[in-house]
Amino acid sequence: MTYGPTDHLSPDDVDAFLEGRLDGARREHLHDCALCREFARLERGVVDQLAALPPLAPSPEFPEQVMARVRVADPFALRALATARRRLLGERSAGLAAMIALTLLGSLASIVWTLTHQAVLLGAAHWLGAESYAVLWVGVRTVASNLIEQPWYTDARRLFTSPARLALTSAAASLLYVTGVLTLRRLLAVPAQRVAHAAI
Template structure:
């Protein structure tokens, strides 16, 4: 016989009419313990009340409403497949035409890539010419900016000076510009607080 009160799972075993090892001891304890008999009576009333409840079914649109609010993860390969499927024409003649068009484009791309690889020296020459032109444009733009900032006499004086003097002049310009920005911000914040 058991010298403790029955646990809820043991009461459930007895109410379900289960048979097996140790169930006889549980029944013997329940027959002799008034507190466990009361617990079994309450559990039996609860089971009866639950059994008499009507069965409810959700509305047909319930699943659609719930799923519209659920964020479903879609793997990249599924999204890519879906995107490609949207590009594929629906009819067989249109698919054949699209396939032929893709084959022609692929052929021209292959021919162009082969020509470019065979003429790599020409591509290198064009790239060098483009870079040289870009460098010339940047030097001209920098010269125009410096002429605007320091004037033509200042630019002529700087062009004949050493790199140390150029670095010092550039540092001074940055310092003056920084102080100007700080001064303008201070004026802007003081005008807002008034």
């Protein structure tokens, strides 16, 4: 890439200069351009001052204070756990093979049982269907009879007696729903964050 005499150093070029890896063409520009030379000198000054800042030490008690709150894993317990695991499962590959064999055996047994007991399965399905239907029907009847006995039932029913009323009721319900959703969205919106923050 060729640069003109007014192509001053970019921030990346300044980084390269500070790290001593500025390429030939840019170095030449730096040599010829007093403006960039002065800028690079000032940047170098800031970086040198930062690098010269001494490391700061916490109090001498710091390591002990930390260690008092750290849970060091008990090596004997860890060893005992590893031994128990080895005894129980053997080697990892043997454990894996046993698990696969068990799964295959279980699946095979399930298929065989299903094929030889189709009548039992059909009977059970029929019984389950009939029972579910009965329970559902009783539930619907209970809810319906409870509703009809409510004092507000007759008034509420009038809302659906004509197409115009039905449309009006639907519109009001939709409006209420949309208002509710918008209010919830506003309440649950995440506030804008000014500071970038890393999470572990």
